[in-house]
Amino acid sequence: MNIGCSFLAVAGAAAGANRLRLLSSQSSFSIPIPPLLQLNPPQPPTPPPQNPNSALSDLTRISELLSSPALQPGPDLEEALTAAKITPSPNLLLDIFNHFDSTPKPVFTLFNWAQKLPNYEFSIAVFNAMVNSLGKAREFDSAWCLILDQNKEDPSKRPDFDTFLILIRRYSRAGLPLAAIRTFEYACSLDFFHNSDAEKNLLEALLDSLCKEGHVRIASQYCDKIRAKDPSWLPSIRIFNILLNGWFRSRKVKHAARLWAQMKKEDVKPNVVTYGTLVEGLCRMGRTDMAMKLLDEMKTEGVEPNAIVYNPIIDALGEAGRFKEALGMWERFSILEVGPTISTYNSLVKGFCKAGDMVEASKIIRMMIDNKCLPTPTTYSYFFKYFLKGGKTDLGLNLYTKMIRAGYEPDRLTYHLLVKMLCKEGKLDLMMQIIKEMRARGFDLDLTASTMLIHLLWKMCRYDEAVSEFQDMFRRGIVPQHLTYRRMTDELERRGMT
Known part of the structure; x- marks a missing residue:
């Protein structure tokens, strides 16, 4: 058995060496993009929809309404949605929420509007997506109103584990760790949480x-508080791993070392995740050689090492x-x-x-x-990112075009990088075309990209468009930077345009 394993290892190493020789023998700079459209086996043609209100057309129409600067969130938008005679299925709403998660007001x-419809079908996934959108915008009061109202409904339609998990994550990300803890304690007080596994998983x-958002000290103190109330409580290996990761993320190596010593003292056997956490933490601290040991x-x-050990x-x-x-x-x-x-x-590509x-x-x-x-x-x-840093706009646009032709769906990050690239070069017309394509695919500008667009419009003396974009940020629920506001008002006053 050992001889066979050794043979396989040698054979694998030889094959790998051949791959590396092949790698080093190629020298041309051409970014390969495999055609995704040809990867899937041919499917029978889809019959045309029986009526014009297909899911695709509904998605397009709702996207257009939510993106329209002429429609303010509230009664105006609700009236337009009603006039469009759209049937909002749960899947359709989820698609919309995924694309418009940076614009909470229109989505809310x-x-x-959908909830008021007589044939509306409740979906906990849609409900949680709405809570997530509000939490992302830090509209926590509105999120809690939804949750408390829904708690009064039929038990099958009440908030679930994921609802409170979403809120906890959003509070932690917003720098409100104590609110995250209160959310956990509230959830554990509910009837459906009187289950040791559910409570353990949510803890x-x-x-x-908390640890991922830099609140490891509060997380550690909360564990101490639990243990003080119940001396028999012993943190699980997962909790030890989480706290280890938190101390490393906060660059507190001494605290991580103390926790590692505590694990050994309490005879908690480390698993592959523990070692992966140690390896990642050491690598993050620049101690890669120690991690390899x-x-x-x-x-x-x-x-046995696996991806979570080798990848970092x-x-x-x-x-x-x-x-x-x-x-x-x-x-x-x-x-x-x-x-x-x-x-x-991806790590190798990123490094090169x-x-x-x-x-x-x-x-x-x-x-x-x-x-x-x-x-x-x-x-x-x-x-x-490389093209953006080096001002290689033409190469960036060429890669974008090749991706589209190969069947790739560019993600939000790709579009934001392209917008920043074109903005940096002052290529406003091309930038507006990319933004148009981006919005047609259901994405929208974030705070940084919107700010760059406004400043470029302002620089090119296209004041009306800049003001319109500034107002649209509010419509989408994004608060512009104060510096942008001061720059615009000062310039308008100087020109006597206020």
Whole structure:
């Protein structure tokens, strides 16, 4: 059995060496984009809809109404939705919420309008999406009004585990850790939470959210508080892993070391996630060599490394420009049964793009494709970041065009990078065309992109359009920066246009 395993390992290493030789032998700078449209087997033609109110046309019409600067959230928008004679199914609403999650006010109007319809079908997924949108906009009072009202409904339509998980995460992200804890305690007081597993899972989610948003000290103190009330309570291995991750994210290595010592003292056996947390934390602190030594300790402990251990090391080596070692670590990973993941390849692409080596980054994508691991918009976003940094607008637009032709759906980040790229170059007409295409796909500008657009319009003396965009930010529920407001009002006063 051992001889067979050794043979497979040697064979795998040889195959990997061949792949690396192939990688190093290619030198042309051409970003490969596999045609997604040809990957799926041909499907029988879809029959035409029996009526014009198809889901697609409804999605398009609602998107147009929510994006229209002429329609203010509230009665005006509700009236337009009614006039459009749209049937808002749960799936349709979820599609809309996913695309318009940066514009909470129009979405809230849509949600309230849909709820009033006689044939409205309640969906907890839609309800939670609305709570998430309000939480993202920090409209917590409105979110709680929805939750408390829904609590009065039939038990099958009441808020669930995910509802409170969403609020906890949004409070943590908003820098309100105590509100997140109060949300957890309120949820645990409800009848359907009188279940040890549900309470345990939500506690772990609370601690995870707090730690990820920099509130690890509060998370640790809350654990101490629980233990003081119940001395028999012992944190699970997941809670230890969460707190370890939190201390590392906050760059508190001594606290992480103390917690690691506590785990050993209490005979809590580390698992692969524990080691992955240690490896990621050390890599984040720039101690990549120390992280690599943990691989040997894992073998001694009988813990098999996987993606959560290898990926942070490969990412850190790539970030540091240590590409020979990064590719060597990729080789070690590729021998394992689990093998490299999309994140592994993305880390290599990111590292080469950061170093400005487009040739090697392109070769990694070819290697991905050869290994049946298809690139995603995230993979290509690293090229767009490089083009943005280097002012290579033409290359960015060319890559965008190739992605569209290959069947890719650019994500929000891709569009925002393109908008910033064109804004930086002062190419307003092209920028407006990209924004038009972006909005047609259901995305909208975030605060940064909207601000850049306003400043460019202002710079080019297109004041009416700048003011219109400024007002539209409010309509979408985005609060402009004070600096933008002062700059606009000062200039308008100077020109006597107020």
